[in-house]
Amino acid sequence: MSRSARLLDLVQILRRHRRPVSGRTLADAIGVSIRTLYRDIATLQGQGAPIEGEAGLGYVLKPGFMLPPLMFTDEEIEAIVLGSRWVAKQPDKRLAAAAADALAKIAAVLPDDLRDDLDATTLLVGPRSESIEAIDLGIVRQAIRDERKLGFLYRDAGGAASKRLVWPFALAFFDKVRVMVAWCETRQDFRHFRADRMSGLTTTGIRYPRRRQAMLKEWRAGLDAPGRNGGKDASG
Template structure:
């Protein structure tokens, strides 16, 4: 295990405790000697971690410390690379650009050896067939983030078109389709709308009356209760 990974593990252990925990306990959980543990705590404190305590009294990590990107483990770097590559292939064009930009920012602060691992990651995402969209999905994501009502023109399986006012709260990315998850005012229930069948969308200034988190929670409960 590299030193950066060891320091990362120590931080993760400290985050689990609300009250001071002894150095001996921390050493046992991280698999190092007590002397190494004290050195690692001093290193983290020098990097800005708000670790309070001393030998014999225990240590506690105060809230608010942000883990530097250079502390990512190798598997976490691989997860970030794979995730960004998936978004680049499966997300809309703006998300693809955002994923590439985010990965570049992370790479800029990684140590040279980890940056090389990031660039040469063997985890790949296969190609997919193009997905036709009638409009920019960024519009849907904006409506979801701002919790705004959305007017859409939707064509169902039989080819019938209807106008709906919906409360959008999630967007699913699948291999062949993207699906908007929303509360439908017309049906007074949760509905799933394939984005390739939405032929027009307008974000209203009006916020919907429930919070997005509550809608997601109720939708998940409804999915679990559904037969089959």
Template sequence: MSRSERLLHLLQVLRRYRQPVSGRRLAEETGVSLRTLYRDIASLQAQGAHIEGEPGLGYILKPGFMLPPMMFSQEEIEALVLGSRWVAKRADTHLAAAAGNALAKIAAVLPADLRDELDASTLLVGPAPPVTDRIDVSLLRKAIRHERKLDLSYIDTDGGETRRTVWPFALGFFENVRVLVAWCELRQGFRHFRTDRIRQADISETRYGRRRQVLLREWRETQNIVPPSGRRVGSA
């Protein structure tokens, strides 16, 4: 384990504790000697980590410390690269571009050796089947972020067109389709709407009646979902 990975591990262990924990306990959990632990704590404190305590009294990490990007482990870098590559192939154009921009920002502040790991990542994402949407999916994401009602023109499985006013709160990305999850005012219940069947979507100025986090929690409860999987909801 490299020194940067060791420091990251120590921070993650400290985050689990709400009360001061002894240096000996931390040394056991991180697999280092007590002397090395004290040096590592001093290094983290020098980098801005709000670790309070001293030998004999224990240590605690105060809230608010932001982990610097240079502290990413090699596996975390691989996860970031793989995730950004997946988004670039599976998401809408705007989100795909944002994934590339985010990865570039991370690369700009990484030390040279970790930046090389990022550039040389061999985790690849295969080609994705085309998803043809009639609308700009970024509009749906905007409605979710701002908790605004959406007025939809939707094509059902029989080819008929219906008008729906919905409260959008989640967007699912699958191999061949994207799905908007929303509370439907017409059906008075949670429904899934395939984005390739949405003919038109207009964002209302009206906020919907509950927070999206509440809607997401209620939807999971109705489906007996322990995130992120569960039963399907009713059809649109």
């Protein structure tokens, strides 16, 4: 176990106790000597953890303390790096840049041993998808956050075009395509729109009348309903 992971475990143990816990009990719980335990307590206090007490009396963590995101397990680091690397290779340029920036910020504040693990992870992401969208997915993501209607021209698999006005509430990222999930005013039903078949995207600034979480819940329920697929593709 790395020292950073051990410090995190120590904080988690202290959180479970409202009354002072002896140093010996804490040392046994994390599998270290009492001397190491005292050094760990001092380290956490130096990082701002409100741990009160002293040797012989026990230690208690004041309520409300939140650790900064500096300590991760090996698998958490792998998940962070793999996820960030995958997003960084997506065609959504702003989201890709944000993923790279977020990973750099995390690396900048990690302890040295965890930063080394971050740099050395061997989980890799394959080549970037060749699919290219003619729209800015950042606009779609912003409309979903703001719960605003979007207008665009959509071409189905056969090439037939139709104008749509939709209430977007989710964006799915697949290896080769990105799919917007929305309520379509034209079809009066949930529809799935491939981003590479969308063009002429326009923001209306008009708030749609339902909450996106409510629509997401209803759409998900439709995935499991007999005879439904949670919203047809947009060919209909």
